[in-house]
Amino acid sequence: MSAEQAGFVGRRPELTEVARLLDLSRLVTLTGVGGIGKSRLAVVVAESVRASFPDGVTLVDLAKVRDPDLLSHTVVDALPLTYQTTRSQEEVLVAYLADLRQLLILDGADSLVDGCAHLAETLLKAAPDLRVLVTSRQALDVAGEHLFVVGPMARADAITLLNERAGRAMVEDGGLCERLDGIPLAIELAAVRLADLSVAEIIRGLDDRFLLLDGLRAVIGWSHELCSPGERLLWARLSVFSGCFDLAAVEEVCADRAIPPHEVLDLVSGLVERSILTREEGSRYRLLATVREYGEEWLHRLGEDETFRLRRRHKNYYLRLARRGETEWFGPDQEAIFARTRSEHGNLRTALEFCLSIPGEVRDGLELAASLWFYWVGCGYLGEGRHWLEQGLALDFSPTPERAKALWAGGYVALLLGDTEHALRLLAECREHGDNRAKARAVHRLGCAALLTDDHAAAIPLFEDALDQYAWLGILDSQVLMGKVELAMALAFTGRFEESATRCREVRAECEAHGERWVLSYAYYVQAYAHWANGELAEADRLARASLLINRTFNDLVGTVLDVELLALVTADAGEHEGAALLQGAAARLWRSVGPPLFGSRHFNAPHAACETRARSALGDAGYEAALAKGRRVGLDDALEISSQGVVFSTGVVDSRP
Structure with a gap:
């Protein structure tokens, strides 16, 4: 702001x-x-x-x-x-x-x-x-x-704005601001012309061509006339973008024989100089809404075929971007991929809307929505992911690779949203009709369904089966490593801590070798859980905080809440019951929107339930509720800082199991 x-x-x-x-x-x-x-x-x-x-x-x-x-x-x-x-x-x-x-x-x-x-x-x-x-x-x-x-700017304010944007000082504006109806955007666009023209020449130019238009439409129309033919065409084509975009996107979507790629940079620079394009942070650009609407009008004047062609090129570019993001998510650039995908959220939405509104484009829409699984799941957009995946699956029932991919991605999202029954239907169809890769993904997510419903006897062999299929297919990516972590989690929940620890060590080594941080955070969580269960509080605290740091980087709120709930229990077991309740309150502020708490799983809820029991016993109901309310009020950052003050972990082993 x-x-x-x-x-x-x-x-x-x-x-x-x-x-x-x-x-x-x-x-x-x-x-x-x-x-x-x-x-x-x-x-x-x-x-x-x-x-x-x-x-x-x-x-x-x-x-x-x-x-x-x-x-x-x-x-x-x-x-x-x-x-x-x-x-x-x-x-x-x-x-x-x-x-x-x-x-x-x-x-x-x-x-x-x-x-x-x-x-x-x-x-x-x-x-x-x-x-x-x-x-x-x-x-x-x-x-x-x-x-x-909101009316026109006062005359004195309008002249000040004109002066600031033009980089010069005038006592009077010769009536220019009045001609522009005191509209700030119109004044800013006109200010650009003061570098080459006098105030009188600008007013004359507006009146000669746009006498009957209001100030903003007049100055936008005049700015359009002053552009070169190439700039006008690019302006129209840029209207297919939503929000910000970068130069690479402009070259891929807008360049052709009419706008050769080598001319794009100069044309973009020209539109920036005329204030048609606004330069955003870094090397990104934006068309203001009113300016974009004007460009959209001109694009439609070029005909339906041209409009469709540009929208399709836009979709193709962002489909490639999503595919690349999915592939590169397994590697050292996850933070950059998260930032890039989030910055392109508006354009990805526009591409998905195009795909799901045109019958011949639905399969690309399914692939686009499914390829973004890492964004929906790992970066806090589960609800929107479900929206797009369900829409696409309802439009195309053909047993294609794109549908199979959307089925397992949709099942994954539905599981994390607590809709296990629907997830099982999607995963069963994927397992029956998908290719070998999709079948392996489906078996993997069926293991997740068993894990989240506390059926560990079923979860463990399903995870092992999926991991065997991945190995046979030669697949190694973030989902494979997550499958290993989920297997380790199931082992820990059944008390098989040594086997779980071995799996986690293997995953940590693979994560560190590939620069994979998102899965690493969950490996840390499983290890922290095991250390807590064995009474090793200092190590549990260290690993849970390491996990939390990564999850907050990616806006993974599910992982964040799991970490905070575990930290609360570790804090309670260290004797700081008020700090523990404070952390639970901060977690509740993030998690208050859920239906069944923490997937409805007894094991995922064990830290919360055990912590609440200990803290209520130590503080009394009134004291616990007061600390809980304070945690909700101050938020996570303050709760973490306050709760860590004065915590001393003993060097011995504490009996922590509920």
């Missing part, structure tokens, strides 16, 4: 009034024409009132969301919570926000007005201390909504 603040000019009366409205009303909507500055105003207001919201301010960018079914997914993704349940996303949000004092900003609700209206009403009814700030070109039209129409 600080970047928006840094470039913000004026609007002092508006800032004061919107802050006042947020104090009076639980739902405030900023309306106004495109480019008027609704989003910037919302962000700066949010910063000014942040202290009033102890549970935080969350910005949800809806500009790149077109599918109403993804609205709740997008809000869930913006919040630090785990979606590990068969309940709807809306129910998850209600459960999470129910007792929080938080400001939720729904930015760019223009194409999702009905959905935002329903969601806002539902959340505000369930969460009495929640405030919602919306930016949209139209009102949500719900009870209790306060509207604030």
Whole structure:
């Protein structure tokens, strides 16, 4: 949000009034024409009132969301919570926000007005201390909504903005800001021309061609005319992107005989100089929403065939990106792959929407959704992964390799969401109709189903069978190593600690040899669990913290909660019962959205149950509940710091088993 603040000019009366409205009303909507500055105003207001919201301010960018079914997914993704349940996303949000004092900003609700209206009403009814700030070109039209129409900038502020963006000082603007209707985006676009033209020449250019248009449409249209033919064509083609994109994507999607690859960089630079393209962090670019819409209009004028061709090229590029991410996930670049995939989330959604709306593209959609399993599972996007996989599977029933891959990926996601029955159906079909690789994946995930339902007698041979199939097929990747960790986990849960330790040592060696960190975190967790069960608290604490550090890097909230629950129990066994309850409260803040706790498994819940029993006994019910509430309130970082203070682990072995 600080970047928006840094470039913000004026609007002092508006800032004061919107802050006042947020104090009076639980739902405030900023309306106004495109480019008027609704989003910037919302962000700066949010910063000014942040202290009033102890549970935080969350910005949800809806500009790149077109599918109403993804609205709740997008809000869930913006919040630090785990979606590990068969309940709807809306129910998850209600459960999470129910007792929080938080400001939720729904930015760019223009194409999702009905959905935002329903969601806002539902959340505000369930969460009495929640405030919602919306930016949209139209009102949500719900009870209790306060509207604030963002109007043109005051003349003095508009001139200041023009001067700042042009890098020069003028006492008067010759009426330019008035001609541009005081719209900030229009002023910023016009400021670019002051490097070459006088104010009078700019006004004359606008009036000669666009006299009947409003300020923003006039300046965008004039900017379009001033572009070279190549820049205009690239502008239209860039409208197929959603959110940010990089130069490599532009070259792959937009270059052809009309725009040769060697000209792309110069054309992009030209659009940046004209402020059509905005340079983002690193070497990424973005079309502002209003500018993108203008480019989209011109792309449609080029014909349906050209529009389809560009959208298909966009899909093909992001399918290749997903395939590469899946392959490279097993290796030392996992953090970079996570960051790259998250930065392309909007474009991946757009590619999936294209695939699942065109009959001939559904198989590519299945492969795209399934290839992103590492992102859905390992990086905190289980709910959205299920959305895409289920949609694709419902559209194409042919026994193809793409369907088989989507079946095991869908089964994997469903298991982690607690929908074991549905997962078993998907995995059974995959096992029956898939190729050898898919069958091995299905057997592996059937082992997971047995593990999560505490059927270790079935889980162990299923894992061993899957690992044998992987070896026979010559497959070595993150899933193979995870299968070994899951086997070690099943062995530990049945008390076979020596065998489990041997498996974990093997996995750690393989992870370190390949630079694999995500699976390593789970190997650390299993080892920490075994050390706790054997009363070796110091080593259990060290390994659980090492696991937690990795899981938080990848936003793996399932792994994070498992680690924190185990750390809480280790802390309790060290005699720090208040710190243990504090950690449980922090975990509950992340995990409050679940249906059955921790998959409904007795063994996965053993640390939580044992810790609660010990802490309640030591603190009493009132003391335990108070510490638990404090943990929910302060959050994970503070809970970890507070709970570690004063903890001393004995050098001996403690009887830790419940």
